[in-house]
Amino acid sequence: MPSAHIELDARAVIAPLRRRIFGSFVEHLGRCVYDGIYEPGHPSANEDGFRLDVVELVKELGSTTIRYPGGNFVSGFRWEDSVGPREKRPVRRDLAWHSLETNQVGLDEFAKWLKLTDSELMLAVNVATRGILPALDLLEYANHPGGTALSDLRIANGAREPHDVRMWCLGNEMDGSWQTGFMTAEDYGKIAARTAAAMKMADKDLELVVCGSSGSAISTFGDWERTVLEHSYDYVDYISCHAYYQELEGDLGSFLASAIDMDYFIDTVVATADHVGYKKRSSKKINVSFDEWNVWYLTEHKKAEETNDEWRYAPRQLEDVYTVADAVVVGNLLMTLLKHSDRVTSASLAQLVNVIAPIMTEPGGPAWRQTTFYPFSITSRLASGEVIRPIIHAPEYDTAQHGQASLVDAVATVDEQRAAVFLVNRHLTEPTHVTIDLRSLGCSRVAEAVTLSDSDVHAKNTIDDQNRVTPIANASAVLAEGVLTIELPPVSWSAIALD
Numbered sequence: 001m002p003s004a005h006i007e008l009d010a011r012a013v014i015a016p017l018r019r020r021i022f023g024s025f026v027e028h029l030g031r032c033v034y035d036g037i038y039e040p041g042h043p044s045a046n047e048d049g050f051r052l053d054v055v056e057l058v059k060e061l062g063s064t065t066i067r068y069p070g071g072n073f074v075s076g077f078r079w080e081d082s083v084g085p086r087e088k089r090p091v092r093r094d095l096a097w098h099s100l101e102t103n104q105v106g107l108d109e110f111a112k113w114l115k116l117t118d119s120e121l122m123l124a125v126n127v128a129t130r131g132i133l134p135a136l137d138l139l140e141y142a143n144h145p146g147g148t149a150l151s152d153l154r155i156a157n158g159a160r161e162p163h164d165v166r167m168w169c170l171g172n173e174m175d176g177s178w179q180t181g182f183m184t185a186e187d188y189g190k191i192a193a194r195t196a197a198a199m200k201m202a203d204k205d206l207e208l209v210v211c212g213s214s215g216s217a218i219s220t221f222g223d224w225e226r227t228v229l230e231h232s233y234d235y236v237d238y239i240s241c242h243a244y245y246q247e248l249e250g251d252l253g254s255f256l257a258s259a260i261d262m263d264y265f266i267d268t269v270v271a272t273a274d275h276v277g278y279k280k281r282s283s284k285k286i287n288v289s290f291d292e293w294n295v296w297y298l299t300e301h302k303k304a305e306e307t308n309d310e311w312r313y314a315p316r317q318l319e320d321v322y323t324v325a326d327a328v329v330v331g332n333l334l335m336t337l338l339k340h341s342d343r344v345t346s347a348s349l350a351q352l353v354n355v356i357a358p359i360m361t362e363p364g365g366p367a368w369r370q371t372t373f374y375p376f377s378i379t380s381r382l383a384s385g386e387v388i389r390p391i392i393h394a395p396e397y398d399t400a401q402h403g404q405a406s407l408v409d410a411v412a413t414v415d416e417q418r419a420a421v422f423l424v425n426r427h428l429t430e431p432t433h434v435t436i437d438l439r440s441l442g443c444s445r446v447a448e449a450v451t452l453s454d455s456d457v458h459a460k461n462t463i464d465d466q467n468r469v470t471p472i473a474n475a476s477a478v479l480a481e482g483v484l485t486i487e488l489p490p491v492s493w494s495a496i497a498l499d
């Protein structure tokens with residue numbers, strides 16, 4: 001059996017844990033909103049049409065910030081369509097997803113839903129096909145207390161209290177040719193700077209996210225960040241990263257090492273942002289908002305798109321059904337975000353319900369947890385305090401996509417009362433025996449140890465078998481004299497809580 005040894009030192013603090021790393025994303029896409037979070041007539045729906053069974057799962061997931069309303073959708077969106085009396089709201093074509101948008105859920109309804117889930121709203125404005133004034137109007141509508149045309153309109157529409165949105169995205173994936181109104185880095189950098197400057201004239205404390213690259217493989221990666229920040233550095237607070245991973249052509253070994261790409265992506269964006277900052281002699285640092293990340297079987301989606309020529313309401317789109325291996329990768333990506341919490345201070349799992357989502361629903365039927373639900377919810381529940389950088393001694397293996405990869409990856413968090421360790425074993429067939437020296441953490445007891453794995457790494461949860469894959473207690477975890485030993489099954493994700 002392969003073995004690995006990990007050293008944890010309570011003084012090796014990366015940064016305080018940022019709760020916004022556990023953010024998620026709701027886009028008007030497919031059945032995320034309609035027939036997802038919103039289904040009037042469903043037995044569990046409240047008086048506003050929101051499914052309370054979904055609300056319960058969102059709370060259990062432990063997501064914090066929720067990005068809304070897109071995504072690609074936002075680049076064709078007129079926010080004014082989605083407020084006011086519902087019967088007057090227009091049906092529009094959504095070019096991004098080739099479907100029809102009824103606007104029956106808009107900002108005011110979504111803000112109400114967020115209260116049910118205890119989440120923070122992160123709002124995107126359409127800089128692609130609109131302009132500065134509609135963005136300022138939305139800001140006034142959302143945040144101004146009252147006594148102005150648009151804040152009074154919000155109050156008349158039933159939302160007395162301002163929504164007080166702190167984080168705003170200046171468009172979405174503006175580097176992508178698929179984006180309605182895509183731009184060059186020069187053009188986008190200028191419009192983003194002007195939009196951000198105007199928004200900060202209204203409220204200097206807003207936290208603004210400028211679009212970075214929509215993937216590390218896109219040809220403009222690096223140059224895009226540099227150019228955009230050269231224009232917008234003084235006005236924005238975050239630059240975004242987006243990344244989706246999938247198992248390609250049965251290469252599970254590479255797929256399990258996807259976190260290596262995320263690591264490289266973050267390091268490169270931080271270095272580029274700091275380079276622009278140094279050139280400007282600025283004392284300010286731009287942080288990363290990793291506001292779309294997940295496993296997404298994009299090649300399957302592209303094949304399906306070719307035959308989608310109808311305009312439909314809430315079609316079934318991007319409804320990936322996730323495997324155990326997918327969940328291990330999701331858990332590992334979240335560990336990578338934690339390891340960068342000195343600069344990645346916000347992130348959004350894309351997305352939340354039905355659309356490449358940890359939660360699935362059926363109209364009139366049940367809501368259930370995908371495999372990927374578990375590493376996210378457990379990490380969100382157990383992580384606290386400060387993030388600790390581990391020293392990992394583990395065998396390596398060769399991957400076609402990412403070079404040498406460590407067989408085991410890990411991260412830990414520590415606070416006064418407790419600690420948590422998160423681990424993956426990337427070995428395809430064998431368990432790995434791990435010892436963790438955590439004497440400096442001062443813990444004396446394993447409070448909880450769970451592992452997600454299965455003899456079939458492609459096992460899934462489906463409507464017919466909703467609990468096929470669930471985490472189970474890992475009885476091999478033993479703490480003796482400050483050294484934890486645990487056996488990690490092949491292709492597995494584990495969490496250990498200690499106090």
Ligand code: AHR
Nearest residue numbers: 027071072073172173350
């Ligand atoms: O999350 C699905 C889509 O992926 C988003 O709309 C877009 O931003 C990205 O390309």
